[in-house]
Amino acid sequence: MLARTIFGEEHELFRDQARRFLKQEVIPHHAAWEADGIVPRAVWLKAGAAGLLCPAIPEQYGGGGRARLHSAVLIEEVARAGTSGIGFGLHSDIVAPCILAYGTEEQKKTWLPKMATGEVIGAIAMTEPDAGSDLQNVRTSAVRDGDELVINGQKTFITNGQNADLVIVVAKTDPAQGAKGISLVLVETDRPGFARGRNLEKSA
CATH class of the missing domain: 2.40.110.10 (Butyryl-CoA Dehydrogenase, subunit A, domain 2)
Structure with missing residues (x-):
């Protein structure tokens, strides 16, 4: 297997953080959430507090201010854990970037910080x-x-x-x-x- 050189130390630290969060807060409950057809809002708030939502959104709008590679790391770890049903990726990497790119300044300031904390969930x-x-x-x-x-x-x-x-x-x-x-x-x-x-x- 070819060694990947695209990720640096900061990305691997973020990967460890994401992996721990998924192991503790998501994996034990994921099957039940899938059966119920809904993810509790509490886990969104925990993910926001852990810095796992909107990592590539600029800090001025409440995001992590990190590079897109941090989003890639989180997507990989969610896939590795088999927990894509939580819907974090769509929220952070499709909805939030659309608002960032096309929203008004008022919309960005109103919604993006709350999306980063998990108070507001996007679809x-x-x-x-x-x-x-x-x-x-x-x-x-x-x-x-x-x-x-x-x-x-x-x-x-x-x-x-x-x-x-x-x-x-x-x-x-x-x-x-x-x-x-x-x-x-x-x-x-x-x-x-x-x-x-x-x-x-x-x-x-």
């Missing part, structure tokens, strides 16, 4: 019952009504969906523009009209 809603993950065929729409967007549609198989406080929703804002008429809309799950469905069985 992204792309897949639909009839369109799968073919984003050009999504039916969910977002229509402007004054200063607001009114969203209509259904999503399915959403990682972190039952826990999420904040969801990036893929919706059509201008159907005539095809792929260019699709937007990412940041939705707080306490908004009127937002509802969660039942847990769905997924294949491993």
Whole structure:
């Protein structure tokens, strides 16, 4: 086996920290969480306190301010432990970076620090019952009504969906523009009209 030289001492220290956390806080309970279809919010708070959420988000927004390799280390350790059901990777490495890249300054300051602590759990809603993950065929729409967007549609198989406080929703804002008429809309799950469905069985 070829030796990997991409990781340095700081990455291996982070790996040890992640491995200990997973061994103590996740692995003993993961099977039960899978059966229940939900991860307790308490473990998110523990992960945030341990510095395992949003490690590559800048410190000015409450993140770890580390390099992307720290995220890679955590992804590897979660995979090694067989505990991908906790959903940390999607929260830290898809949702948070989207907000960092495309969100307003107010959105970054409001949401990213709470995502780093685990107080707020993020999800992204792309897949639909009839369109799968073919984003050009999504039916969910977002229509402007004054200063607001009114969203209509259904999503399915959403990682972190039952826990999420904040969801990036893929919706059509201008159907005539095809792929260019699709937007990412940041939705707080306490908004009127937002509802969660039942847990769905997924294949491993």
